[in-house]
Amino acid sequence: MSYESAKAAFADWSVDTEAALAKLAEIPISMHCWQGDDVVGFEQKSGSSGGGIQATGNHPGRARTPDELRADLEFSYSMIPGNHRLNLHACYLDTDQTPDRDEIEFRHFAPWVDWAKDQGLGLDFNPTFFAHEKADDNLTLSHPNQGIRDFWIEHGKRCRDIAARMGLALATPAVNNVWVPDGYKDTPVDRMAPRQRLEHSLNAMMADPHDKTEMLDAVESKLFGIGVEACTVGSHEFYMGYAIRKGTMLCLDMGHFHPTENVADKLSAVSLSVNEILLHVSRPMRWDSDHVILLDDAIQQMAHELVSADLLGRTHIGLDFFDATISRTAAWVIGTRNMQKALLRALLAPWGRLKSAEDALDCTQRLVVTEELKDLPYGAVWSEFCDRMGVATGQTLIADLDRYSQSVAGRV
Numbered sequence: 287m288s289y290e291s292a293k294a295a296f297a298d299w300s301v302d303t304e305a306a307l308a309k310l311a312e313i314p315i316s317m318h319c320w321q322g323d324d325v326v327g328f329e330q331k332s333g334s335s336g337g338g339i340q341a342t343g344n345h346p347g348r349a350r351t352p353d354e355l356r357a358d359l360e361f362s363y364s365m366i367p368g369n370h371r372l373n374l375h376a377c378y379l380d381t382d383q384t385p386d387r388d389e390i391e392f393r394h395f396a397p398w399v400d401w402a403k404d405q406g407l408g409l410d411f412n413p414t415f416f417a418h419e420k421a422d423d424n425l426t427l428s429h430p431n432q433g434i435r436d437f438w439i440e441h442g443k444r445c446r447d448i449a450a451r452m453g454l455a456l457a458t459p460a461v462n463n464v465w466v467p468d469g470y471k472d473t474p475v476d477r478m479a480p481r482q483r484l485e486h487s488l489n490a491m492m493a494d495p496h497d498k499t500e501m502l503d504a505v506e507s508k509l510f511g512i513g514v515e516a517c518t519v520g521s522h523e524f525y526m527g528y529a530i531r532k533g534t535m536l537c538l539d540m541g542h543f544h545p546t547e548n549v550a551d552k553l554s555a556v557s558l559s560v561n562e563i564l565l566h567v568s569r570p571m572r573w574d575s576d577h578v579i580l581l582d583d584a585i586q587q588m589a590h591e592l593v594s595a596d597l598l599g600r601t602h603i604g605l606d607f608f609d610a611t612i613s614r615t616a617a618w619v620i621g622t623r624n625m626q627k628a629l630l631r632a633l634l635a636p637w638g639r640l641k642s643a644e645d646a647l648d649c650t651q652r653l654v655v656t657e658e659l660k661d662l663p664y665g666a667v668w669s670e671f672c673d674r675m676g677v678a679t680g681q682t683l684i685a686d687l688d689r690y691s692q693s694v695a696g697r698v
């Protein structure tokens with residue numbers, strides 16, 4: 287179907303496709319660097335990830351250096367319509383030096399900032415509280431040992447400074463998201479002490495104020511991870527309370543709740559108590575497996591909530607998945623485009639009509655309209671968006687993704 291026919295089909299429902307396309311073009315997605323190299327980083331050190339983050343698979347083409355990762359990212363962004371962001375982890379520093387986590391400085395990330403400026407990308411940042419010998423107990427900011435806590439507090443402080451410098455350099459605030467793997471494999475006798483220690487460490491780490499035009503603090507909860515099945519110190523209730531009391535952003539990772547929970551349902555609820563939300567859009571399969579996101583019901587509901595509840599202005603959309611069984615660049619492209627497709631569908635919904643039916647308790651009308659909308663020609667509007675942005679679709683996209691994947695297959 288042509289775009290003009292699709293436009294007319296949506297106009298029949300009083301939906302303006304041009305307004306939807308204009309809005310979609312303004313929504314940045316923060317693409318996570320760690321899909322490109324299976325969460326390894328560039329520290330020339332080893333250590334287990336901890337907290338249950340684990341990339342599985344051995345598809346060829348893993349980026350081994352910052353230059354390779356940037357080349358893969360450049361290709362991927364060229365396959366994704368719109369202007370987006372990169373979410374960088376602290377273990378992805380780009381330097382010949384080998385600073386420990388409590389020694390990193392902005393200069394160790396300067397090549398990323400220069401590159402981001404050149405590419406017109408915003409940057410977001412994350413301290414790395416895993417894959418380090420001082421995290422091997424699966425305890426960091428809540429560790430009973432003061433020295434280990436201090437080490438991680440210093441890391442966290444430095445990351446906030448680095449993120450703020452990134453935000454300043456790129457004239458767009460960098461979200462600095464804190465996730466720690468802290469927890470216990472078996473049932474602890476004292477759940478209070480580690481939570482008190484985590485609270486004190488976070489307070490110490492975030493004591494220095496930063497301009498919100500440069501850096502925004504976020505905290506990320508988790509239900510459980512492999513190796514910390516019995517207790518996660520930074521649980522949802524812990525961070526929800528912390529974010530409300532301290533005025534930080536709350537990060538909702540779609541893989542960090544019970545598999546039957548609807549994370550989209552949480553958006554309106556938490557938005558009444560926190561100003562801004564960070565999303566880690568992911569696809570948990572039975573557990574926090576971080577599969578590449580599909581255009582499925584969970585993602586669609588997330589997009590619907592963002593649009594229907596008017597939360598796009600105070601939600602930062604980040605992605606969090608890592609699949610090493612498929613082309614890593616294709617994973618980025620497919621996942622990011624799926625997030626955009628879900629947003630487009632939400633932007634093309636006749637919200638006034640749907641909400642009127644609901645307000646009138648006309649659930650039949652709500653259901654029949656919702657189901658009829660599924661037959662509308664979303665694909666034609668998406669193709670138009672990609673055409674206008676000079677980005678491939680369909681067979682051309684598939685061929686381009688395959689060509690790039692083949693070109694990096696020789697990396698060992």
Ligand SMILES: C[C@H](O)[C@H](O)[C@@H](O)C(=O)CO
Nearest residue numbers: 320339412465539566606
């Ligand atoms: C690498 C990220 O920090 C990590 O995925 C974190 O966000 C998470 O979700 C841990 O399960």
Ligand SMILES: [Mn+2]
Nearest residue numbers: 506539566606
């Ligand atoms: Mn996450």
